[in-house]
Amino acid sequence: MSEHHSDDPQAQGLNRRTLLRHCGAWAGAGALYTLTGGIASSIGLDTALAMAPKRGETKPFTFLQISDTHIGFDKAANPNARGTALQAIAKIKALPIKPEFILHTGDITHLSTDEQFADADAMLGETGLPIFHVPGEHDFLDEGGGKAFLTRYGKNTLGSGWYSFDHSGVHFVALNNVANLKAGGMAHLGDDQLAWLKADLAPLASSTPVVVFAHIPLWTVYEAWGWGTDDAGQALALLARFGSVTVLNGHIHQIVQKVEGNISFHSARSTAYPQPAPGAAPSPGPLKVPTEQLPTMLGIRTARFLRGSQPIALIETPLA
Amino acid sequence: MPRLSFLAVGRVALALALSVPTLGISPPGVMAGVPARAQTVAIKNFAFVPQVVTVTPGTTVTWTNTDDDPHTVTASDKSFRSAALDTDGKYSFTFTKPGEFAYFCSLHPHMTAKIIVKAG
Numbered sequence: 013m014s015e016h017h018s019d020d021p022q023a024q025g026l027n028r029r030t031l032l033r034h035c036g037a038w039a040g041a042g043a044l045y046t047l048t049g050g051i052a053s054s055i056g057l058d059t060a061l062a063m064a065p066k067r068g069e070t071k072p073f074t075f076l077q078i079s080d081t082h083i084g085f086d087k088a089a090n091p092n093a094r095g096t097a098l099q100a101i102a103k104i105k106a107l108p109i110k111p112e113f114i115l116h117t118g119d120i121t122h123l124s125t126d127e128q129f130a131d132a133d134a135m136l137g138e139t140g141l142p143i144f145h146v147p148g149e150h151d152f153l154d155e156g157g158g159k160a161f162l163t164r165y166g167k168n169t170l171g172s173g174w175y176s177f178d179h180s181g182v183h184f185v186a187l188n189n190v191a192n193l194k195a196g197g198m199a200h201l202g203d204d205q206l207a208w209l210k211a212d213l214a215p216l217a218s219s220t221p222v223v224v225f226a227h228i229p230l231w232t233v234y235e236a237w238g239w240g241t242d243d244a245g246q247a248l249a250l251l252a253r254f255g256s257v258t259v260l261n262g263h264i265h266q267i268v269q270k271v272e273g274n275i276s277f278h279s280a281r282s283t284a285y286p287q288p289a290p291g292a293a294p295s296p297g298p299l300k301v302p303t304e305q306l307p308t309m310l311g312i313r314t315a316r317f318l319r320g321s322q323p324i325a326l327i328e329t330p331l332a
Numbered sequence: 333m334p335r336l337s338f339l340a341v342g343r344v345a346l347a348l349a350l351s352v353p354t355l356g357i358s359p360p361g362v363m364a365g366v367p368a369r370a371q372t373v374a375i376k377n378f379a380f381v382p383q384v385v386t387v388t389p390g391t392t393v394t395w396t397n398t399d400d401d402p403h404t405v406t407a408s409d410k411s412f413r414s415a416a417l418d419t420d421g422k423y424s425f426t427f428t429k430p431g432e433f434a435y436f437c438s439l440h441p442h443m444t445a446k447i448i449v450k451a452g
Binding site for chain 1: 377378379399400401402404406408415416418419434435436438439440441442444
């Protein structure tokens with residue numbers, strides 16, 4: 013630790029913490045004096061250093077979003093969905109900046125079979141990274157209506173599989189909007205999940221960056237094809253007070269983005285097959301494209317949080 | 333779900349055929365005078381085709397999925413429910429009670445349809 017002090021701590025790039033240590037070492041004293049409302053008070057320097065900083069400390073980090081791997085799909089749009097998933101995983105392993113974890117925004121498997129889940133887990137395990145999952149509707153097709161998914165990924169989740177976690181000062185919220193869907197509707201969160209979300213967000217400062225991930229888009233991309241969540245409005249109202257909210261979704265196998273106030277929405281490419289743009293085909297089924305075009309329509313997404321900068325930087329990487 | 337024996341269905345069919353000169357509804361592909369016991373519905377382009385079907389009690393409806401995406405046949409009142417049907421997958425259900433049975437695809441809930449069961 014330096015013995016001398018500088019007249020201009022800003023030039024030294026000192027933050028509050030290092031400045032306190034610096035001054036303390038110089039002064040030989042261990043007291044911090046503050047003046048609040050005209051009344052001076054002092055606390056020990058050790059105590060001051062131990063206090064949480066006023067704003068959540070976010071340091072730069074990178075994570076990865078992968079979506080709609082559909083392990084088990086083998087129809088015309090891509091007879092080798094397993095092969096393209098492996099290509100995506102090779103790209104993840106080759107990224108110059110290693111992600112700290114992966115978010116899988118669902119449709120891990122095509123038909124929720126044990127073999128397909130096991131295969132997906134083995135492939136994604138090759139990345140060596142922690143993976144956080146949310147289910148797609150293709151992951152809730154077992155006779156138990158989701159038991160297969162929850163047995164594998166449901167530990168420490170609530171209800172039909174929702175949960176949250178914090179990483180480097182960013183709050184991540186995982187939602188399930190593919191359970192208990194009702195006839196004629198779109199995707200659905202349900203009252204229990206919304207009540208949990210309200211309680212989960214309540215203690216957070218509005219300056220906390222929030223990332224929400226769920227399979228089906230949380231905004232209405234195209235109602236005629238069910239591309240939306242009928243009660244997402246209630247969730248978005250709870251998120252409106254935050255300075256930075258990033259919503260990451262899958263399901264539609266193409267990138268569509270929207271910004272609404274401080275909330276930005278991003279759907280993702282699949283690693284299995286593309287789907288038509290809204291209304292560009294009679295139905296949202298798998299879209300067959302020329303073979304050489306297929307890898308350009310599949311891909312992964314890197315998300316980077318930068319120091320002092322609220323919005324995350326998203327980098328799309330197609331397979332070719 | 334009560335099962336009708338083959339013979340019981342046959343007897344009912346015969347009684348209907350003899351007592352009713354013409355049926356109110358003749359599903360396509362059925363010869364006049366032969367009561368319809370089977371009805372097919374295609375699952376195609378994320379829709380049930382035909383979307384509304386009227387059958388007589390005792391009719392077996394068979395759904396066939398021709399899409400490259402799986403679908404399910406799920407009754408809104410939970411009275412029948414298929415497993416996930418992949419491409420070319422089939423599901424059959426025999427409707428014994430009169431009434432209107434709304435159903436949908438639980439993966440793609442905007443796909444809705446109805447079976448109306450009405451005595452001829």
